[in-house]
Amino acid sequence: MTARQTETARVKTSAVSVAFAGTGAIAGIHARALSSLPAGTAAIVAATDAEPARLATFAQAHAVPATYATLARLLAGARPGLVHVCTPPGTHHAIALACLRAGASVLVEKPPAISVRELDEITAAQGPDGGPPWFAAVFQHRFGGGHRRLAALARQGADGPLGRPLLALCHTTWFRDQAYFDVPWRGRWETEGGGPTMGHGIHQMDMLLDILGDWTRVSAVAATLARRTRTEDVSLAHVTFASGAFASVVNSVLSPREESYLRFDFEHASVEVTHLYGHADADWRVTPAPGHDDVRVAWREAGVPDDARSGHAGQLREVLAALRGHARPPVGPADARRTMTLIAGIYASAFTGRPVIPADLAPGTPFYESMYGGARR
Ligand SMILES: NC(=O)c1ccc[n+]([C@@H]2O[C@H](COP(=O)([O-])OP(=O)(O)OC[C@H]3O[C@@H](n4cnc5c(N)ncnc54)[C@H](O)[C@@H]3O)[C@@H](O)[C@H]2O)c1
Structure with missing residues (x-):
């Protein structure tokens, strides 16, 4: 292996593998924010959306290597470390629970759930003893x-x-x-x-x-x-x-x-x-x-x-740094x-x-x- 290949392999192993649930307006802002971060911070590995046409457009725009018709298939097939939940608010609870139960941390767009009860249920589905997988909410x-x-x-x-x-x-x-x-x-x-x-x-x-x-x-x-x-x-x-x-x-x-x-x-x-x-x-x-x-x-x-101007890139930088260091990401x-x-x-x-x-x-x-x-x- 050349030095460059070794470096590429190192970067690949340390990058957080991220997936998208929901590929509408805010998902595009997340994807652009990810691409502004240093190479090797995160790699988009998969996406899913209820609307196939939106999913295809997003995958093409952001070079997403794998798309899935359902979240369950994405979680089983791509095994992401982090799922960006970019769907409408009423779906956040079910999607976050499915991801956490499959072992993936979640970064959930605001509002993180549509009730305090739903938020408590998401929190309870995190890993045992304060460990991963974790929930974080987008408050950029x-x-x-x-x-x-x-x-x-x-x-x-x-x-x-x-x-x-x-x-x-x-x-x-x-x-x-x-x-x-x-x-x-x-x-x-x-x-x-x-x-x-x-x-x-x-x-x-x-x-x-x-x-x-x-x-x-x-x-x-x-x-x-x-x-x-x-x-x-x-x-x-x-x-x-x-x-x-x-x-x-x-x-x-x-x-x-x-x-x-x-x-x-x-x-x-x-x-x-x-x-x-x-x-x-x-x-x-x-x-x-x-x-x-x-x-x-x-x-x-x-x-x-x-x-820095407030925005998704600022929060994503910190979320990914925390995950790469095996620490709880903000905002918890x-x-x-x-x-x-x-x-x-x-x-x-x-x-x-x-x-x-x-x-x-x-x-x-x-x-x-x-x-x-x-x-x-
Ligand atoms: N942080 C911010 O400043 C900010 C700004 C705008 C929107 N948001 C939040 O982002 C979320 C999405 O908003 P948007 O404007 O991108 O909406 P949008 O309608 O543009 O996109 C939502 C996408 O989710 C898909 N979808 C719906 N239900 C789904 C499901 N069950 N599984 C998979 N895909 C599903 C839709 O097909 C659509 O492509 C909302 O919670 C909204 O409040 C946050």
């Missing part, structure tokens, strides 16, 4: 440089440069016209699990919770104001955190000037990001309180490796559950007209079972 906006800086500073706690967190705004004000809801799986509790609270604001709520930690109480309203859809098209919530901080959360698909806005007011600085579908360092603004200019220095020197079950539980709490409060605490969402309760509280809609 945690992996931008600005969010990492903020997380690194916030984790230093009340004695760190930011001081205590006091107030946050988490606003996902997007626009989706009526045609958007023509896709059969959209706008229905059984297939999408909810409206903009579940499908759109989930990313920003994930960022909010990554910074502020556990929530203790939520009061919310939700309504269908303008679209023909079975779910809400707008929701507003106020959330209390274990730290004592408050947050205002708004989720909308009715907002002609679209924006994703997060604002954190800490004792010693306001930290804000304004973006739409992804943020770069330049989208973040830090405003120190009087006498706390040192926050700017701490922000610059926060020990973040790069200022505990974080996904905290976000899903807040969403369940928003729906529970909106539907019952009462404030909700996490204990109201314990196993067996209506909003643990489904985001609409069990009643058929």
